Amino acid sequence: xxxxxxxxxxxxxxxxxxxxxxxxxxxxxxxxxxxxxxxxxxxxxxxxxxxxxxxxxxxxxxxxxxxxxxxxxxxxxxxxxxxxxxxxxxxxxxxxxxxxxxxxxxxxxxxxxxxxxxxxxxxxxxxxxxxxxxxxxxxxxxxxxxxxxxxxxxxxxxxxxxxxxxxxxxxxxxxxxxxxxxxxxxxxxxxxxxxxxxxxxxxxxxxxxxxxxxxxxxxxxxxxxxxxxxxxxxxxxxxxxxxxxxxxxxxxxxxxxxxxxxxxxxxxxxxxxxxxxxxxxxxxxxxxxxxxxxxxxxxxxxxxxxxxxxxxxxxxxxxxxxxxxxxxxxxxxxxxxxxxxxxxxxxxxxxxxxxxxxxxxxxxxxxxxxxxxxxxxxxxxxxxxxxxxxxxxxxxxxxxxxxxxxxxxxxxxxxxxxxxxxxxxxxxxxxxxxxxxxxxxxxxxxxxxxxxxxxxxxxxxxxxxxxxxxxxxxxxxxxxxxxxxx
Amino acid sequence: xxxxxxxxxxxxxxxxxxxxxxxxxxxxxxxxxxxxxxxxxxxxxxxxxxxxxxxxxxxxxxxxxxxxxxxxxxxxxxxxxxxxxxxxxxxxxxxxxxxxxxxxxxxxxxxxxxxxxxxxxxxxxxxxxxxxxxxxxxxxxxxxxxxxxxxxxxxxxxxxxxxxxxxxxxxxxxxxxxxxxxxxxxxxxxxxxxxxxxxxxxxxxxxxxxxxxxxxxxxxxxxxxxxxxxxxxxxxxxxxxxxxxxxxxxxxxxxxxxxxxxxxxxxxxxxxxxxxxxxxxxxxxxxxxxxxxxx
Numbered sequence: 001x002x003x004x005x006x007x008x009x010x011x012x013x014x015x016x017x018x019x020x021x022x023x024x025x026x027x028x029x030x031x032x033x034x035x036x037x038x039x040x041x042x043x044x045x046x047x048x049x050x051x052x053x054x055x056x057x058x059x060x061x062x063x064x065x066x067x068x069x070x071x072x073x074x075x076x077x078x079x080x081x082x083x084x085x086x087x088x089x090x091x092x093x094x095x096x097x098x099x100x101x102x103x104x105x106x107x108x109x110x111x112x113x114x115x116x117x118x119x120x121x122x123x124x125x126x127x128x129x130x131x132x133x134x135x136x137x138x139x140x141x142x143x144x145x146x147x148x149x150x151x152x153x154x155x156x157x158x159x160x161x162x163x164x165x166x167x168x169x170x171x172x173x174x175x176x177x178x179x180x181x182x183x184x185x186x187x188x189x190x191x192x193x194x195x196x197x198x199x200x201x202x203x204x205x206x207x208x209x210x211x212x213x214x215x216x217x218x219x220x221x222x223x224x225x226x227x228x229x230x231x232x233x234x235x236x237x238x239x240x241x242x243x244x245x246x247x248x249x250x251x252x253x254x255x256x257x258x259x260x261x262x263x264x265x266x267x268x269x270x271x272x273x274x275x276x277x278x279x280x281x282x283x284x285x286x287x288x289x290x291x292x293x294x295x296x297x298x299x300x301x302x303x304x305x306x307x308x309x310x311x312x313x314x315x316x317x318x319x320x321x322x323x324x325x326x327x328x329x330x331x332x333x334x335x336x337x338x339x340x341x342x343x344x345x346x347x348x349x350x351x352x353x354x355x356x357x358x359x360x361x362x363x364x365x366x367x368x369x370x371x372x373x374x375x376x377x378x379x380x381x382x383x384x385x386x387x388x389x390x391x392x393x394x395x396x397x398x399x400x401x402x403x404x405x406x407x408x409x410x411x412x413x414x415x416x417x418x419x420x421x422x423x424x425x426x427x428x429x430x431x432x433x434x435x436x437x438x439x440x441x442x443x444x445x446x447x448x449x450x451x452x453x454x455x456x457x458x459x460x461x462x463x464x465x466x467x468x469x470x471x472x473x474x475x476x477x478x479x480x481x482x483x484x485x486x
Numbered sequence: 487x488x489x490x491x492x493x494x495x496x497x498x499x500x501x502x503x504x505x506x507x508x509x510x511x512x513x514x515x516x517x518x519x520x521x522x523x524x525x526x527x528x529x530x531x532x533x534x535x536x537x538x539x540x541x542x543x544x545x546x547x548x549x550x551x552x553x554x555x556x557x558x559x560x561x562x563x564x565x566x567x568x569x570x571x572x573x574x575x576x577x578x579x580x581x582x583x584x585x586x587x588x589x590x591x592x593x594x595x596x597x598x599x600x601x602x603x604x605x606x607x608x609x610x611x612x613x614x615x616x617x618x619x620x621x622x623x624x625x626x627x628x629x630x631x632x633x634x635x636x637x638x639x640x641x642x643x644x645x646x647x648x649x650x651x652x653x654x655x656x657x658x659x660x661x662x663x664x665x666x667x668x669x670x671x672x673x674x675x676x677x678x679x680x681x682x683x684x685x686x687x688x689x690x691x692x693x694x695x696x697x698x699x700x701x702x703x704x705x706x707x708x709x710x711x712x713x714x715x716x717x718x719x720x721x722x723x724x725x726x727x728x729x730x731x732x733x734x735x736x737x738x739x740x741x742x743x744x745x746x747x748x749x750x751x752x753x754x755x756x757x758x759x760x761x762x763x764x765x766x767x768x769x770x771x772x773x774x775x776x777x778x779x780x781x
Binding site for chain 1: 530
């Protein structure tokens with residue numbers, strides 16, 4: 001096997017070295033790559049030639065990435081490490097006046113991208129329009145390259161991130177109006193009026209193509225940045241948190257969607273663990289009567305001890321969640337979590353509060369559409385008492401007054417919130433009473449531990465009366481909590 | 487050892503002959519699994535052709551398909567092997583007088599062994615494809631049953647010793663990802679995620695699988711399904727549902743879908759009331775809806 005033989009296109013490093021660097025970077029990005037998987041990948045690449053880039057990528061993916069949520073992160077790292085390989089992916093430098101010397105290397109028209117520098121912006125826009133209209137993928141790729149050369153204004157060594165260049169390029173292409181123009185054109189082209197359905201389909205098609213163009217541009221910028229700054233530096237810049245490491249408080253909409261998908265399996269795990277505990281639980285207490293009765297057959301010697309059947313306790317869960325503005329992003333996630341939990345356990349009651357508190361169990365009961373449930377919680381639940389600023393003390397007061405009878409020795413109470421009380425009275429005696437009555441009380445705080453008990457946060461005071469206070473800023477921490485809980 | 491496939495391209499063409507349209511990733515990983523002798527863990531939404539892939543691979547390689555459907559409560563005696571104790575009892579009764587140690591040796595021989603799918607795949611002389619369907623339905627503890635088979639292609643039977651496969655079977659595990667599988671399983675497998683196909687591939691699938699469909703209709707079907715998948719639904723239409731829908735349209739003799747037919751037949755694509763309402767609203771609730779088609 002000629003493992004060490006093939007070298008990079010640029011002729012720097014042998015493939016195996018590059019591959020092990022690549023795997024190190026994956027690990028740095030947080031992907032769990034084990035030694036076996038590492039070896040598998042090394043073996044896999046001996047069967048798939050690197051020239052077949054797509055197959056090569058999938059071969060590495062299949063051996064190294066065992067969780068679909070990690071695929072995106074993998075793709076980014078892959079692009080950084082292997083984007084400069086293969087002739088068709090070579091950066092075209094003909095437009096870079098920063099490096100005039102390299103223009104002489106005979107990098108003449110490639111994939112239709114070369115001859116475009118002489119075009120006027122209007123012509124370019126027209127070509128782009130046509131390419132989008134006809135869905136010409138090769139042309140789009142070439143145009144993306146040209147657009148980056150022209151508009152991004154990339155200079156070697158400039159410490160600016162890829163998003164900046166992306167923004168500049170997109171702004172110059174004026175993509176916003178493009179969709180409408182395309183729709184206009186396709187309406188004119190059609191022999192008869194488009195039905196609403198057809199129009200809708202056309203629109204989806206065009207936005208898909210525009211998305212594709214954006215991806216091409218992004219990839220092109222990334223390629224150039226890698227060529228300019230080197231692999232290691234770029235890998236570091238582009239590193240993004242995995243879905244399980246995304247901070248709930250600062251998650252973007254897209255990240256939050258990924259987080260949501262991951263919650264469901266997690267609650268199933270929680271449910272499975274609880275169920276197992278119940279099934280394999282040790283035996284119940286000694287059954288004295290039964291033991292005595294059976295001892296009769298041994299002449300009164302209690303030779304055979306009898307135990308009561310374990311009484312499987314059905315876990316009852318009470319979730320008390322802060323949904324005020326300071327934890328808005330976390331609150332949305334919280335509601336998803338509540339929904340997922342209530343699907344898994346039979347007895348879940350949920351409460352939300354800001355400065356007032358209301359039970360919202362009914363909104364989640366038998367609801368198929370989580371979006372609707374959340375909407376109803378946000379609009380119908382009566383959670384504002386005075387001014388709509390968090391008041392944990394008062395909210396707990398309402399909780400105690402209205403629901404303290406429902407707390408039993410089987411109840412686990414989960415409080416979700418940052419304990420930022422706006423300097424109101426803490427009323428922490430309530431939590432103490434709750435802890436007294438309930439099986440366990442846990443507090444999940446979405447704030448970094450370093451911020452606890454600073455300013456108006458009084459999580460420490462409440463924490464005295466909890467069986468555990470956990471920092472839960474991302475899925476990984478939530479999972480750890482689930483594991484600890486059971 | 488001889489391989490089943492020449493190269494990645496041949497995997498694709500062979501599967502295409504069986505009317506399975508593999509994309510670059512699927513073909514590449516099937517090829518790799520054959521070369522490395524590793525199982526494939528196929529994950530993805532329901533109805534994207536995970537099980538179908540295993541069936542088609544079995545078909546094109548001329549292998550026998552052995553299938554183990556997983557469910558909660560599946561155990562060793564149903565997945566691996568079981569001693570045929572009735573037969574063992576008979577054996578003891580028929581030869582009461584003979585030497586016990588002799589009988590004992592005899593009792594635990596292959597003659598009294600009932601093979602279950604996993605052992606059967608190991609014992610097979612002919613080429614086989616082993617399909618372990620919906621692994622995520624197993625409890626986490628039961629997953630361990632599979633580990634020995636997946637990494638060593640062998641089964642240890644305490645009374646009998648270790649049975650090692652004479653040929654390496656091609657193993658597919660499928661999962662709908664309702665829960666995360668254990669690290670131990672994942673480590674032993676190649677991972678393949680089959681997502682909903684893109685527009686182009688879905689159209690080709692419709693064209694190849696639905697008889698008597700014309701190009702225009704197939705294109706329209708694929709486009710509508712793609713648009714529906716962009717909505718925020720509880721359950722997105724799967725490929726199999728797309729095919730059902732396309733077949734229905736062909737049966738109804740429709741060669742151009744308009745908002746009306748789409749609304750009337752959308753219940754084939756979507757199975758939840760809320761989803762159907764949403765889709766209908768999205769595609770029909772339009773000011774010019776009342777204008778007759780083509781007017």
